[in-house]
Amino acid sequence: xxxxxxxxxxxxxxxxxxxxxxxxxxxxxxxxxxxxxxxxxxxxxxxxxxxxxxxxxxxxxxxxxxxxxxxxxxxxxxxxxxxxxxxxxxxxxxxxxxxxxxxxxxxxxxxxxxxxxxxxxxxxxxxxxxxxxxxxxxxxxxxxxxxxxxxxxxxxxxxxxxxxxxxxxxxxxxxxxxxxxxxxxxxxxxxxxxxxxxxxxxxxxxxxxxxxxxxxxxxxxxxxxxxxxxxxxxxx
Ligand code: OAD
Numbered sequence: 654x655x656x657x658x659x660x661x662x663x664x665x666x667x668x669x670x671x672x673x674x675x676x677x678x679x680x681x682x683x684x685x686x687x688x689x690x691x692x693x694x695x696x697x698x699x700x701x702x703x704x705x706x707x708x709x710x711x712x713x714x715x716x717x718x719x720x721x722x723x724x725x726x727x728x729x730x731x732x733x734x735x736x737x738x739x740x741x742x743x744x745x746x747x748x749x750x751x752x753x754x755x756x757x758x759x760x761x762x763x764x765x766x767x768x769x770x771x772x773x774x775x776x777x778x779x780x781x782x783x784x785x786x787x788x789x790x791x792x793x794x795x796x797x798x799x800x801x802x803x804x805x806x807x808x809x810x811x812x813x814x815x816x817x818x819x820x821x822x823x824x825x826x827x828x829x830x831x832x833x834x835x836x837x838x839x840x841x842x843x844x845x846x847x848x849x850x851x852x853x854x855x856x857x858x859x860x861x862x863x864x865x866x867x868x869x870x871x872x873x874x875x876x877x878x879x880x881x882x883x884x885x886x887x888x889x
Contacts, residue, residue, distance in 0.1 A: 657887050659734035659880075660820035661727060662813075662838050664741045666827015666852055667869045670721040671746055673714060677829050678854075694804040697797070701786040708798040709783040712762050715744050716779050723826065723869035724750035726877055733880075734822075739813045741828060741835050743800060756816070758809050758835050764799035765790065774799055810834045817841040822887045824849045824876060827869050830856040847887055849876055 665675035675681045676688075690696040691707040728751035730736050738747050738755045743762040747755045765784055767773035775790050788796045801807055813835075817823060823842045830836040839859060842848055850858055851865045851872030858864065865872040880887075 656733065656735045657821040658737065658819055659730060659822045659824065660737045660739065660816050661824045661826060662739045662741075662817075662828070662835070663747070663826045664828025664835075667723050667740075668718070668721075668742055668744055668746055669827065670723065670868060670870055671718040671744075673718055673744060673746075675827075677831060689803065692800070692803055694802045697802055701797070704798065705784050705786060705788075708762060708800060711743070712777070715746075715762055718744070718746065720746040720750035721870055723873045724752070726870075726873040728752045730877070730880070737816045737820075739816060739835075739838065741832065756809055756813055758801070758807055758813060760798070760800035762798075762800075765796040766799045767792075767794035768797045769794055807834055813838060814841050818843065820846055822847050822849075822880070824851065825862075826851045826872065828852070828856075830858070847883075849879075851876065 665673070669675055676683045686707060690700065691704055697704045724746050727736060727738060727747065731753060736752065736754065738752050740747060740755060740757055741759050743757065743760050745761065745763050763777050764774050765777060765788065767790060773790065773792065773794060775796065784796065784798070790796045817838050818841050820842060823846055825839065839848065848862045849865060850862050851867060851869060853866060853868050855864050855866060865875050867875060
């Protein structure tokens with residue numbers, strides 16, 4: 654039997670219980686770093702060393718973190734669903750938890766790419782040295798963080814929209830829904846498809862969205878229970 658397609662859109666909140674800072678919560682990253690200095694195309698042009706430093710620090714924090722029960726629960730759901738994760742996160746915790754289909758909308762911390770050829774990407778390892786504006790790849794290109802900066806296009810949004818259009822169940826976890834185009838994905842769900850939003854401090858959502866006001870790990874337990882008990886609502 655064909656498995657139902659479960660499409661999940663995650664934000665920083667799913668990694669919060671792994672010890673990774675979110676951006677807009679109290680004490681979040683954007684309170685401590687001016688976002689347009691460290692995460693925009695203009696900021697990178699003005700002071701690339703600062704931007705490299707910011708992402709080196711994020712990478713160090715990531716290497717000390719582990720996936721949590723919410724990441725693992727999503728990987729487990731692959732037994733019963735075709736699960737597709739669309740994440741705004743640049744960490745690799747979904748992959749490390751075992752999710753096999755992860756689309757990164759905003760790039761990946763453990764990768765760098767050529768400043769002159771956006772298709773030339775290299776992976777870093779836990780032992781890679783910190784990157785600087787002088788870092789060159791194996792081909793000799795100057796490299797930059799593989800991150801979608803503010804003021805840049807989000808090339809992966811088109812495949813993400815296609816996935817959401819095909820979802821039998823759509824779940825949003827741990828995002829303030831403040832950043833577009835990611836926040837707009839909700840609008841591509843087909844009518845009648847159950848939509849859940851797990852967040853302890855949820856943003857406004859369109860009518861019909863089932864809000865689970867809980868942290869990601871607890872919210873995933875509630876969602877998993879619901880999915881087990883309500884197969885008739887989504888089996889295609
Ligand atoms: P935000 O920091 O904007 O929002 C984090 C969300 O996670 C909030 O809604 C919190 O209520 C929620 N949250 C906090 N703790 C949680 C927990 N334990 N479980 C579940 N949810 C929790 O982060 P994002 O929405 O992911 O982009 O931010 C979107 C984008 O803005 C990021 O990808 C990044 C940032 O600028 C770039 O840098 C390109």
